[in-house]
Amino acid sequence: MGKKLLWIVIAVLGVACGEIAYLSLKPPKVAAPKEIKVELTPERVARGKYLVDAVGGCVDCHSIVDETKFAAPSVPGGYLKGRVMAKELGLPGEFSAANLTPDPETGIGKWSDGQVIRAIREGIGHDNRVLFPFMPYTEYKSMSDADVESIVAYLRSIPAARNSLPPSKIAFPVGLFIKTVPEPVAKVAEPNHGNAVEYGKYLTTIAGCKSCHTPVDRGAPVPGREFAGGHEFGAGAMKAVSYNLTPDNSTGLGTWTEEQFLKKFHDYKEYAEKGPPPVTAENWTVMPWLGYSQLERDDLKAIFAYLKTVPAISNAVETRPGAKKDKTKGHL
Ligand code: HEC
Ligand code: HEC
Numbered sequence: 001m002g003k004k005l006l007w008i009v010i011a012v013l014g015v016a017c018g019e020i021a022y023l024s025l026k027p028p029k030v031a032a033p034k035e036i037k038v039e040l041t042p043e044r045v046a047r048g049k050y051l052v053d054a055v056g057g058c059v060d061c062h063s064i065v066d067e068t069k070f071a072a073p074s075v076p077g078g079y080l081k082g083r084v085m086a087k088e089l090g091l092p093g094e095f096s097a098a099n100l101t102p103d104p105e106t107g108i109g110k111w112s113d114g115q116v117i118r119a120i121r122e123g124i125g126h127d128n129r130v131l132f133p134f135m136p137y138t139e140y141k142s143m144s145d146a147d148v149e150s151i152v153a154y155l156r157s158i159p160a161a162r163n164s165l166p167p168s169k170i171a172f173p174v175g176l177f178i179k180t181v182p183e184p185v186a187k188v189a190e191p192n193h194g195n196a197v198e199y200g201k202y203l204t205t206i207a208g209c210k211s212c213h214t215p216v217d218r219g220a221p222v223p224g225r226e227f228a229g230g231h232e233f234g235a236g237a238m239k240a241v242s243y244n245l246t247p248d249n250s251t252g253l254g255t256w257t258e259e260q261f262l263k264k265f266h267d268y269k270e271y272a273e274k275g276p277p278p279v280t281a282e283n284w285t286v287m288p289w290l291g292y293s294q295l296e297r298d299d300l301k302a303i304f305a306y307l308k309t310v311p312a313i314s315n316a317v318e319t320r321p322g323a324k325k326d327k328t329k330g331h332l
Helices: 003-025 042-055 113-122 145-157 174-180 196-206 209-213 258-266 269-274 297-307 327-331
Strands: 232-235 238-241
Touching: 003 174, 042 145, 042 196, 113 145, 196 209, 196 297, 258 297
Parallel strands: none
Antiparallel strands: 232 238
16 A cells, blocks of 8 residues: 555544544434323324324334335234334344334333424434434424324324334444434424415425435435435335436426326325235335325325426436336326
8 A cells, every 4th residue: 555545544534533533422412302291182183193194104114014015015913013124225233113002011102292202303212312314303303293293192092012122223333423313393383284385395395205206325315406316226126216206397297287196196095995916026116105195185286286396307217127117107
């Protein structure tokens, strides 16, 4: 190794070590959980169910699912019972998505409402641990107070199910780097449901559309390419690439009508109700279509209205590169 190169290596390692030392000492921003007792009104429980099942995707990560079926539906009796995240996801460590049923020993039964709310929006677990941001609290931080309280009301209303999970183990030094991610959230006002673009933006944020539909480079979203699609997902031989959701006329949603957009989602209702078909290279996906198929018409209209306002970016995406025939082209 040349002397110059050696010095560069030492300098780089020095910075990395310095950073690690700094982060080890720096405590995460942790606020005390709110002192709150959420009232279990029927309206709240219903709204919470909609957010958990259709909008927020909680059910997809926090249930025992059947990966051999399209869009991995929950198995009977596995709903919100929690699970160990699959190795194929390539996460830095071993992660258990918590049992969200009210079981006092293995679920959220003994956690206060404030603790559950803080975990969802601020990424601090019931035990004051920094949660790995694969749990999308960086998006849920935009969730209104009423919505996050509705989620708590709903989770308290479902039957308790025992399922003990191993604690999450995060690989070094990732645990240090994520310490800066959680942020305390004070109050989040209700978005204006009467303004389609504003409410659509809200739903798009808490549904996580942007994080999957923005390309990533070394784990970080590429600036200026928001919603342009091209984020690649895979598991073994299966591959899917997210679509361009910007209003570009030839490669994005520009030429889609509102009806086509709604139909795309509601076509999956049949699968959600009767059970989806087996996974193939033609239909494999990570997009939670079964939950989203339950999105109400007005909510999908709002999401579509908002997506029409984001800057158009030209980016042609082949959504199923491994498939013989890309069935998703069916929309045009
Ligand atoms: C993409 C997958 C994913 C989605 C979607 C998701 N979670 Fe999580 N969640 C996780 C994982 C993984 C963890 C554990 C993280 C860790 O241990 O570092 C977690 C942790 C939690 C915790 C904290 C448990 C504790 O120890 O205190 C709560 C509460 C929670 N999630 C609720 C929700 C709710 C409610 C939703 C929907 C609004 C949701 N999650 C959506 C993956 C997900
Ligand atoms: C977990 C990642 C993920 C999330 C969250 C997600 N998508 Fe997708 N989406 C994908 C992938 C991957 C594809 C391509 C494969 C497929 O069509 O299922 C896709 C495809 C699509 C398509 C194109 C379907 C076609 O006909 O080609 C639309 C439209 C879409 N997503 C809209 C959305 C909207 C709106 C949201 C938020 C409500 C969203 N997606 C959230 C990953 C995601």
